Amino acid sequence: MPELPEVETIRRQLQANIVGQTIKSVQVLYSKVVQGIGVKKFEHDLAGKKIKEIGRRGKLILIRLAGDKTLVVHLKMTGRLLLVKKGTAPEKHTGVVFVFKSGKQLFYDDMRRFGFVKIMDEAKLKLGIDFFDQSMGLKKFKELVGSRSGSQIKPLLMDQSLIAGIGNIYAQEACFAAKVNPLRKVSSLSDKELGGLYKGLSVVMKSAIKAGGSSVDAGYRDAFSRQGRFSSFLKVYGRAGKACLRCKAKLVKKSIGGRGTVFCGKCQK
């Protein structure tokens, strides 16, 4: 499932490849993927628009168009934005085809159909601060997390309205890095542990961006259909039942806030 590092990887690839291109036509193949307006209007409104730049906020890809509108894309779990050559035919899971005047195409694919595309004003996004935003830092992180002292830490890290970008994989990895049990309440965390979580998130997600993200099973692919190379560095995600890489104890899996969570019951206090 694409989280901040995976979405950032795609953002950089789109930034390098479609900025300056003009959309010639758009075909929506799966109507429910378009939010807010009708399919015909969506296709019509995008035709002729030039791509100004590609932004990102949390897990959202922001395709900024000439004028002041933005094409917002959420990949949810299995969504993909694929740059394909002129003439490439859509596949089974292709929901939207964007054709540029150059002939290049951008496909929005989504096997499980949870994601969406939407034309909107960015100011209307209801999202917390992106984890890698300029205004984020240790102080801000402690302030934000501290404001929700009654919550369990792991689901809180995934709350997009507080901090945007962290999903199920990196929240688990950060708790492991900080030796914090994901079930802990924020109010029970020491200043040092909060610092460890911030550092853990920062290190893990920066490394993941360098490795082009994490691909688990048939999940994430970048804009060129390639897998991320960070998966092999994941220490707890997907390793339930296996030995903890720090203390050798058997990693356990629990459902926390309805999400599968793997951790070490021995060294994550």
Place this chain on the structure above:
DNA sequence: CAATCGTCCTGCGGGC
């Protein structure tokens, strides 16, 4: 205020 549960959707793996 916080936690849980159902919902959307499809592929896949386990069990028999």
Place this chain on the structure above:
DNA sequence: TGCCCGCAGGACGATT
């Protein structure tokens, strides 16, 4: 071999 069941999961709304 093949079928059925249930799980996976981001975000949101409703409920406890």
